[in-house]
Amino acid sequence: MAALSDKRLLLCSLVLVLVSLLHFATFASSETSSVAAAEALLKWKASLDNQSQPLLSSWVGDRPCNNWVGIACEELELGVTSLNLSSFGLIGTLYNLNFSYFPNLLTIDLYNNSLNGTIPDSIGNLPKLTHLDLAYNELSGTFTPTIWNLSKLLFFHFTGNQISGRIPPEIGQMTSVQYFMVSDNSLNGSIPREIGMCKALIFLALDGNNLTGPIPASMGNLGNLSSLILQQQRTFWISSSRNRKVRQPKATIPYEKYFVRFHTSRRNLSELEQLYLYSNNISGPIPEELGLLQHVWILQLLDNNLSGPIPASIGKMSALANLRLEQNQLSGPIPTTFGNLTKLDTLFLFQNNLTGSIPTTIGNLTKLNTLVLSLNKLSGSIPASIGNLTKLTELDLRTNNLSGPIPTSLKNCTSLKRVRLEGNQLTGNISEAFGIHPSFLKISNNNISGKIPPELGEAAQLGVLDLSSNHLTGMIPKELGRLKSLLQLLLSDNQLSGSIPSEIGMLSALTDFNVASNNLSSVIPKELGEVKENRRLSQEEAQNDNLFAIWSYDGKMVYENIIDATEEFDSKYCIGVGGYGSVYKAELPTSQVVAVKKLHSLPDGEICNQKAFTSEIRALTEIRHRNIVKLYGFCSHPRHSFLVYELLEGGSLMKLLNSEEGAETLDWIKRANVIKGVANALSYMHHDCSPPIIHRDISSKNILLDQEYEAHIADFGTARLLKHDSSNWTSLAGTFGYMAPELAYTMEVNEKCDVYSFGVLTLEIIMGKHPGDLISSLTSSAFTTLNMPLKDVLDQRLSLPMNEAAREVLSIAKIAIACLNTVPQSRPTMQQVSQELSTQKLHLPSTLHMITLGEVVDL
Missing domain, CATH: 1.10.510.10 (Transferase(Phosphotransferase) domain 1)
Known part of the structure; x- marks a missing residue:
């Protein structure tokens, strides 16, 4: 038993010795580390400007944890854990500060000094660093590659320096960073997609740089982000959410999360010149504070979910030249203060829920080139002051509840090329309104009366003329035969009388002509092609009589020609088979070659897909475009039902x-x-x-x-x-x-x-x-x-x-x-x-x- 006790006593003594040695080694190591840290700090102090060194007069000896200004140590053996000399007035560089001697450093705060030069590579040798603030100095060059090794960093602040180059993909290594602020530098290139790996981010400020491109899609992963500041070269961009990953298809972005936050950096948003926030899911009202942006000349908030009224304060944005608020859910009237925007050349407010009348102050916008207010609920009359807009080239007021006459002052707008007033409740006549020469004119689905003005024949560039579904009377003026560029002439559903002028038949470009549901003479000019006697041109009647519904042909003759040309749809003429029909190549006696889609038929003679047949006819008779296949006509017959198109040889x-x-x-x-x-x-x-x-x-x-x-x-x-x-x-x-x-x-x-x-x-x-x-x-x-x-x-x-x-x-x-x-x-x-x-x-x-x-x- 005595021997066992002696052994235990010896073991305890050995443990005590080992603990003492270990404590001594740790103390010696910390002493050595402290001395090395002191030497590194003193070397840096000596490199600073002569005016700066007296500010660090307490830095003497070899123990920085003993009352050195700006130095803190949590525990003696850890050595220096904090370097805080914020707003100290230091002048110099960081070249001679070797951060490798501070392995336990948690905080570097050198905010608001006059430190210049580049960031030393040794800054990446701080594995425990959580707070790095070098903002408002004069640092230049690029971010040293080693800085992205600081994986424990929570706070990264370099605002107000002269850092250049790109933000590299390695930023994705900073998975713990919560605040990343590099505003007001000279950074360029695009925001790297790897920033989406920094999922802890709460505050991200990249404004005041030369960054290009949109926000990368990966930023949709930043679920904790509450503030995003991206003012760039006096332009504020919020990227379209088309480039942002959204987990829920119907999710919306809180407006306050992504909208501008006025901040007090060296260049605040009062200097902003362009503001783009289009094609996001931004909801809520437009803030009144926009009126403070006196230098903005482009404001685009289109294609969002904005609601509520348009703030009158926008009228204070006197520099505005381009304003786009379309495709939102805005309501209420158009502010009369818009009349103050005398530099405006583009105004898009279409597809909202705007009500009230068009303000008379719109006439103050004498530089306006494009005015699009369609697809709203605007009422009242079109103001006569619109005649002041002599530079206007496009006027689109379609699909509203506008009433009253078309103002005669519109004839002052001699630059107008596109006029769309269809789908309103306009009255009066158009005889006095048009001294204009548009290329596109639609006034259909209104209550317009009176005669078609012969002066329209002077609009040499007119390509589309749609006056259908009104109360027009009188004859079709022969002067319309001068419109050599006319593609569409739609006059159906009126009360026109007399005969169709032969001059209309000379319009070689005309592809769509409809005068159905009028009181016209049954005599059709031979230039328009022969049709069945005492019949008006009517698609419905032609279809019911099994005729090929093309206004310039005899339907029965064309039907028979197609049957002959394809030898009753022999397979040797088949050039393709589709889901509900086969396509044949047919050469008509006129040498015109066409494509004929013959619909598959059922045993009882019905078309196997009547709905598709009808849809195709309805769509293609409504449209004419060089990049859309032309439908020449169709035939609905118990034996053969088909559609006839232009033949496109390329397949x-x-x-x-x-x-x-x-x-x-x-x-x-x-x-x-x-x-x-x-x-x-x-x-x-x-x-x-x-x-x-x-x-x-x-x-x-x-x-x-x-x-x-x-x-x-x-x-x-x-x-x-x-x-x-x-x-x-x-x-x-x-x-x-x-x-x-x-x-x-x-x-x-x-x-x-x-x-x-x-x-x-x-x-x-x-x-x-x-x-x-x-x-x-x-x-x-x-x-x-x-x-x-x-x-x-x-x-x-x-x-x-x-x-x-x-x-x-x-x-x-x-x-x-x-x-x-x-x-x-x-x-x-x-x-x-x-x-x-x-x-x-x-x-x-x-x-x-x-x-x-x-x-x-x-x-």
Whole structure:
């Protein structure tokens, strides 16, 4: 027992010795560390300006934890844990401060001094640092790469320096950072998508730099973000949410989260010149504070969910030249204070719930070029003061509740090219109102009376003239025969009398002529083609009598000619088979070659898809566009029912892309032109047709090419006319792989369904094949996909696009990805797509070798 006790005593003694040695070693180490830290601080002090060194007079000896100003130590053995010399007036650099000697440093606060030069590499050797504040100094150069190693950092503040270069992808390593502020520097390039990995972010300030591009989609992951400041070069951009990942399709962004916060940095928002907040899900009212932005000349808040009245304070924004508030839910009247915006040249307020009258002060806007107030609930008369707008080129007041006469003062607006007043309750006559020479004139669906003014025959550029569904009387003036550019002449549903002037038959460009439901003579001029005796031109009557409904032909004769030309639809003339019909090539006796789609019939003689047949006729008789296939006529007959189109020798885009030889003939410029053609046609259907027309089956099989490789949208069997005042719910339609994802949970059809399909089609054209799984990877921001070079995705059968072609392809890829946003409201409109494709030229190297899909998304 005694021996055991001795052993235990010896063991305890050894433990005590080891503990003492360990304590001594730790003390010695901390002493050594403290001495090294003191030497590093003193070396830095000596490098500072002579005026700065006296401010650190307490820095003497080798123990910085003993009352050195600005130095704090939580525990002696940890050494220096805080360096706080905020607003100390220090002048010098950080070159001679070796941060490697401060492994336990938690805080660096050198805010508001006069430190210059670059950031030393050693700053990255601070594994425990949580607070780094070097704001309002004179630091320059780029962020040292080692700074992104500070993975424990919570607070990162470099505002008010001269830091240049890009914010690198390595920012994604700072997964703990909550405040990241680099305002008022000289940073450039785009915001890296890796910033979405910083999920702890609460406050992000990047304003006052030279950053370009939109917010990357990955920022949708920043669920804790409460403040986002992105003022850039006097321009404030909030990126379209088409580039933002949103988990819930119907989620909206609180307005206060993303709207401007007035802050007190060196350049505050009172200097702002451009404010873009379009195409987000921003809700709530427009704040009165906007009136404080005296230098803003572009204000665009379109395509959001803004509600409430338009604040009168906007009238104080005296520099405004471009104001776009369309496609929201704004209500109440147009403020009379808008009359103060005398520099305004563009005003878009369409598709809201605005009420009241158009203010007479609108006449003060003498520089106004475009005025679009359509699709609202405006009432009262059109003010006579509108005649003061002598520079006006577009006037769109359609689909409101406007009443009274068209003001005679409108004839002063001699620059007007597009006039849309249809869908109102306008009265009076138009004889005195038009000294103008527009190219597009629609006044249909009103209560206009009187005669058609012969003076309209002087509008040499007039392409569309729609006066249908009014109370017009008198004869059709022969002077309309001078309109050599006229494509559409729509005079149906009036009280016109007399005969159709023979001069109308000389209009070689005319493709759409409708005078049905009038009191016209039964005599039809021979120039218009022979039709059945004592009959007016009426599509309904022609269809009921089994005639081919083309105004310039005898329907029965054309029907028989088509039967003969195809030898009663012999298979040798068949050039394609579709879902509900086969397409035949027919050469008529006039040598005109047409495409005839014969509908599959049922045993009882009925058409197997009467609804599709009717939809196609209804859609294609409403529209005329160079990139939409022309419908010449149709026949509904118990034996043969068919539609007759222009023949497009190039065949379908799908067939061409699936052919090695065909794909090689379709070079990059041709592919870009195909995409632009489809975009232009869809823009026309969605924005220039009333009501808008939705195709619902945009796919490569329904794009036909002519011999010049120009695109034409075909197959309107699933098309719908979109009525804004009624339900637009429908059954599922379209081609799988092109249909918008929201159709899986809603049957409501709108323009954004076509936009999504266009995005798929566009990727297919530049890839040479259907994009398949790439779509889901792009919309989910999959890291591996975003790292993929763009060149690896492009059609490998063509050489890599260079120079101008490269710029075209890059713009196209960017737009296509935007169209594929899973949130319908976040996709661009086809009008925006069409405009971007025709104007945008991105700056990039002469090749696409170094561009990744992620960088395309971030553009």
